[in-house]
Amino acid sequence: MSVPLRQQFDVALYIMKQKLRGNKYYPLVLMLEPLFRCNLACAGCGKIDYPDEILNQRMSVEDCLTAVDECDAPVVSIPGGEPLLHREIDQIVKGIIARKKYVYLCTNALLMEKKMHLFQPSPYFTWSVHLDGDQSDHDRSVCQDGVYDKAEQAIKNALAKGFRVNINATLFNNASAERMANFFDHMMDIGLNAMTVSPGYAYERAPDQEHFLNRQTTKNLFRDLFRLGKERVKQGKTKWRFSQSSLYMDFLSGNQTYECTPWGNPTRNIFGWQRPCYLLGEGYVKTFKELIETTEWDKYGTGKYEKCADCMVHCGYEPTAANDAMRNPLKTLLVALRGPKTEGAMAKDIDLSQQRPADYVFSKHVQEALSKVHAEKIRQAKLPETVEAAE
Ligand code: SF4
Ligand code: SF4
Structure with missing residues (x-):
């Protein structure tokens, strides 16, 4: 896991404090969406299908920082829409850093060079650039030519200026393990700090419904990827650095049976606090307390709800992996050292026969x-x- 030691220590300390207090429903990462407007229209995006009056709404700096205080998660991820379209995004980021929270500013990088001067390198700040693969894979994924080249140039410039830079890559069922492996190698070669890799969630509002991964295809793809990763290390290439935990990667490779922890990455956007998670908007409440206390958490997750059937996304399962790591440090260490198992039987998956049908709200x-x-x-x-x- 390629997260700075200081951040790992702060997050581990936070989890221990929550456990000592007997808190079950504590957040790890606040997903703060200050706007839905974007300057791209990707085929797999489930965030931008709103009328203009909604897309024109912005969360104020004050509302953003109140959300950070209410939730008090140690890490704040700012996705969107495109956060760099928010005129006060630098004030939002500064306010979060002043609270000593670790900020991941997600961007498609089209405005990154233009707005980079608004931010300073800091151990609390990481650029998280949306890149779904090499030039041809990414430009196809975002439905626009030339985006990959701009993003890679912005990444290189940010690294040269001393920023921490990650990418976040979403994989669909047309991803080739070999091409992705080559892309990961290239990202390591240009000095990227770390990668967040996730299977695409089948957003009901995404224009392209054909290319989302189901659970079995996800596990096979990640096993293929990690097998290639191990071969490359044997050939002397740089080991891929991921920002996700080794147990979450092991889960993606079919070696762990995990239930979702939807409250682990709570989401605040222009509608309010979103239930139950970043991916599903099944209702909104005004306060974080209300979200935690009034959401029927047991109604969500794989095996419980049809919309969760194929989900293996980090916002639901990374918090489960973090809990598992605290309970089983030896298992965690072994997976971290050896990498996810890529051969042999997979862990039993969750039974879907009792899940409740989807509710379209x-x-x-x-x-x-x-x-x-x-x-x-x-x-x-x-x-x-x-x-x-x-x-
Ligand atoms: S860049 Fe992100 S927010 Fe914008 S359209 Fe693509 S997936 Fe959606
Ligand atoms: S499984 Fe969890 S993270 Fe995934 S859609 Fe369902 S509630 Fe959200």
Whole structure:
């Protein structure tokens, strides 16, 4: 796992404190989405299918920092949309760093060079660049030519300026293990700090529904990848550095039976606190406390809910792996040293026969949010001139 020792220590200390306090529902990573607007329209994206009135909404700096304080997770990931489109993104990042939280600023890198001067290298700050593979794989994934080249150049410049830079790669069922392995080698060669790799979640609102991975295909793909990774180390190439834990990678390779921990990466966006997780928007509440106390957590996860059937995404399963690592340090050490098992029988998977059917609630919360936007517009239009002048 290629996360700085200081960060590993702070996160481990945080988990120990939560366990000593007897907290079961504690967050590890806050997923903070300050806007949904993006300057790309990727085929596998489930985040941007909203009317303009929603895409034009922004969380204020104050709302973002209140969310960070409420949740108090040691790590804050800022995805989107494209966070660099937010005019005050530098203030949001500064405020989070001032609270000594580790920030991952996710970006498709189109604006990274232009906005890099707004940020400073810090042990608390990491760029997380969306790159789904080599030039041809990535440009196909984001449905636009030339994006890979811009992203790689921005990564190199950020590294040269002393920033920590990761990539986040989503794999679909058209990924070739050999090509991805070559891409990982290249990322190590340019000096990237670490990679986050995840199987694509089958967002119901994504335009391309054909290329999402099911669980068995995910496990086979990751076994193929790690087999190639081990061969490359034997050939003297650099070992791939991942920002995910070794046990999560072992899970992706079919060697662990894990249940989802949806509260581990809670999500706050313009709608409020999202239940149950980053991937599913099944309802929203105003406070983090309300999210934790009123969400029926047992209704979600693989084997419990149809929409979770194929999910192996880090936002649900990395917190499970982190818990397992605390309980089983020896197992963790052995997997970290040897890498995930790539041969032999896989761990038994979760039975899907009792899962409840999918509930389609997307339109309802979008309608509610639109009503709020319209009500606010009417309220603004009715403000007396004196108040507008004072503003
Ligand atoms: S860059 Fe990210 S947020 Fe933007 S369209 Fe692509 S997947 Fe969606
Ligand atoms: S399995 Fe967990 S992380 Fe995945 S969609 Fe379901 S609740 Fe969300």
